[in-house]
Amino acid sequence: MRVNADFSRRIVVTPSQYTWVPSPQAGVERVMLDRIGAEQARATSLVRYAPNSTFPAHHHPGGEEIFVLSGTFSADGQDYPPGGYLRNPPGSSHRPSSRDGATIFVKLRQMSATQDQPVSLDTREASHWKPVAGGEVCVLFVDAQEHVELRRLHANETIRCGETSHIVEVLVTAGTLLLDGATLPAGSWIRLPAGDAIMLTAGSDGVCVYRKIYMPPVQA
Structure with a gap:
């Protein structure tokens, strides 16, 4: 799959252009902003968790970067409110969920192997x-x-x-x-x-x- 995969072009996506598509997990859907690959892809997405939704534990071979836009995003017993910023380095794993629902900005498989330390920052x-x-x-x-x-x-x-x-x-x-x-x-x-x-x-x-x-x- 290739979405906005020509990096020589300027891309502008506004909320009126969003297309929410289901993820493999019930209650979790996403807007693909750019993507190169199938389900295991280099990707930039908006991801929306319905209340009481959970994604199974999984690994991130190329790392994962998250910014919480709304609601409360949770992973492995830790809650992240709007403004929460996370970096899960290559090879890390987690089990994300949301009790009340959340929308997050996510970048997958875009870290170098030298980035080996997690980051957690409350920008509030x-x-x-x-x-x-x-x-x-x-x-x-x-x-x-x-x-x-x-x-x-x-x-x-x-x-x-x-x-x-x-x-x-x-x-x-x-x-x-x-x-x-x-x-x-x-x-x-x-x-x-x-x-x-x-x-x-x-x-x-x-x-x-x-x-x-x-x-x-x-x-x-």
């Missing part, structure tokens, strides 16, 4: 945020392969987004983002190819975005 904690021009930043993860952060922009503030030689992804997690005359609500996802650049402008209510600069080339 003020101590994780630092002031920057036009807003605040919460750095989620940095190594030689990737830079991942949450970025808040105050109302009507603008920043440049794009890299000469790296792919960049942006997910609107709260507020609204203005792009090329369109207003993108929370849940909108953008992937920029290497060499592309855009100006991210916060709407009148401000915006918070997940932003990832993915260093190595993607094998499509």
Whole structure:
């Protein structure tokens, strides 16, 4: 299966374009944002857990990155509220579930073998945020392969987004983002190819975005 698998193109997906499809597990469905492979795939997805749904224990050979958008996501006895950020390194396993229901942003099989330490961060904690021009930043993860952060922009503030030689992804997690005359609500996802650049402008209510600069080339 190939979904948005041409990484040389700019991709914009808004909530009005979502197609929720069932996963192999009852009560769990997903929106495939990009995907290369069948059920075991390099994938970026939104995943929605119905109340009292459980996914069987499973391994992640290429690692798993999770950001909790709504509800409460649980795994192995630990609860993660909205704003929870997790990295499960290659070779790890877990048994995810949700008692009350949850929606999460998930990236699978996109970590290098050198990433061997789990990460768990509650981005609601003020101590994780630092002031920057036009807003605040919460750095989620940095190594030689990737830079991942949450970025808040105050109302009507603008920043440049794009890299000469790296792919960049942006997910609107709260507020609204203005792009090329369109207003993108929370849940909108953008992937920029290497060499592309855009100006991210916060709407009148401000915006918070997940932003990832993915260093190595993607094998499509």
